[in-house]
Amino acid sequence: MSGAAVIGVVGAGAWGTALAQVLASDGSPVLLWAREPELVSEINATRRNRLFLPGAELAPGIAATGTLADLASCAALLVVVPAQFLARVLADLPAGPRDLVLCAKGIEAGSGRLMAEVAAAAVPGAELAVLSGPTFAHEVAAGLPTAVTLACGGGEAQWQRLAPLISRKTLRPYYSDDLIGAEIGGAVKNVLAIACGVVEGLGLGQNARAALIARGYAEMLRFGLARGARAETLAGLCGLGDLVLTCSSASSRNFTLGQALGQGQSAAEALAGKASVAEGASTAPVLAELAARDGIAMPIATAVHRLLAGELSAAEAAAELLARPLRAEQGGSP
Numbered sequence: 001m002s003g004a005a006v007i008g009v010v011g012a013g014a015w016g017t018a019l020a021q022v023l024a025s026d027g028s029p030v031l032l033w034a035r036e037p038e039l040v041s042e043i044n045a046t047r048r049n050r051l052f053l054p055g056a057e058l059a060p061g062i063a064a065t066g067t068l069a070d071l072a073s074c075a076a077l078l079v080v081v082p083a084q085f086l087a088r089v090l091a092d093l094p095a096g097p098r099d100l101v102l103c104a105k106g107i108e109a110g111s112g113r114l115m116a117e118v119a120a121a122a123v124p125g126a127e128l129a130v131l132s133g134p135t136f137a138h139e140v141a142a143g144l145p146t147a148v149t150l151a152c153g154g155g156e157a158q159w160q161r162l163a164p165l166i167s168r169k170t171l172r173p174y175y176s177d178d179l180i181g182a183e184i185g186g187a188v189k190n191v192l193a194i195a196c197g198v199v200e201g202l203g204l205g206q207n208a209r210a211a212l213i214a215r216g217y218a219e220m221l222r223f224g225l226a227r228g229a230r231a232e233t234l235a236g237l238c239g240l241g242d243l244v245l246t247c248s249s250a251s252s253r254n255f256t257l258g259q260a261l262g263q264g265q266s267a268a269e270a271l272a273g274k275a276s277v278a279e280g281a282s283t284a285p286v287l288a289e290l291a292a293r294d295g296i297a298m299p300i301a302t303a304v305h306r307l308l309a310g311e312l313s314a315a316e317a318a319a320e321l322l323a324r325p326l327r328a329e330q331g332g333s334p
């Protein structure tokens, strides 16, 4: 590796490794933190991450470390650990003023916090940004063109710092200052992708899937607007863009989880032995709880939660959604 890394990536799952790969694609040094010492050794010795990103030969500029303190001199950290582990990992970050770019897509179980709320509490004083959009890790790592929303809590000044650090020939960020919208798009679409997988697993057809995407988007919009997100953010890459991607591809772990549920497996069976994360499974219960608490109609997300909890079968969930009272598409009467 040449030079000290300005960019650090926290979390060496599929997405953290793919981000490190694209950021190192122009020769930039990137420091990648992995929790498991074996993975640190594997990346440094073989230029591979066989468990999480098989098939990619990692760029020479990537150096792995198992020590969070090594990231102290990085001006920007992309934080890519799954949502439920974020608070714990951030608590061990070395102190120092820097940009934290949050890349996980989920809501913290128990607290109901979005990732920026978790980070603001764990690392007071950090400038927070959210990177989210339609981004299958293996495609990004392979250098296929990808566009993301980069929502900057620090506004345009932060964007001016981060855009040159993060954009590459094949990775194109678009500016937003709507952190909440960027977070809610990514978190909610994972739950809806499970629902679309169920439709696939049950063999309900493509009309049903398109209906689910459109009605799911209405749920995302209702939830987002109630929490202060802007509608145009949710119509963009981090909302509708990612919803369409993950609801129509078996490359999505959330979609394939739903497919297995639709084919009759229980959540425990479908998730057993998986090293990779399907964030929608952890987000569905807390999302359903928040929606119920705040009186936001989210029948699809709630059905996913009840299906995961074993309260109803996939066929019963589909039947319940179809039997809901007829109503106006956009709210209001009838």
Ligand SMILES: NC(=O)C1=CN([C@@H]2O[C@H](COP(=O)(O)OP(=O)(O)OC[C@H]3O[C@@H](n4cnc5c(N)ncnc54)[C@H](OP(=O)(O)O)[C@@H]3O)[C@@H](O)[C@H]2O)C=CC1
Pocket (backbone or CB within 6 Å): 011, 012, 013, 014, 015, 016, 017, 034, 035, 036, 039, 052, 080, 081, 082, 083, 085, 089, 103, 104, 105, 106, 135, 136, 137, 138, 275, 276, 277, 278, 279
């Ligand atoms: N994969 C993708 O295409 C994309 C993923 N994302 C999001 O990125 C986030 C990370 O997903 P992804 O990279 O795919 O993860 P993976 O499914 O590839 O890997 C799981 C990750 O979780 C880590 N992990 C497991 N247990 C713990 C723990 N107790 N503490 C800290 N880390 C732990 C694993 O590390 P260890 O080996 O140490 O257990 C590993 O890095 C998710 O929020 C996901 O929604 C966003 C865009 C695209």
Ligand SMILES: O=C(CO)COP(=O)(O)O
Pocket (backbone or CB within 6 Å): 105, 133, 134, 135, 136, 137, 190, 193, 242, 245, 246, 251, 252, 253, 254, 255, 277, 278, 279
């Ligand atoms: O977020 C993703 C693509 O944008 C990845 O989706 P899955 O986590 O469902 O694989």
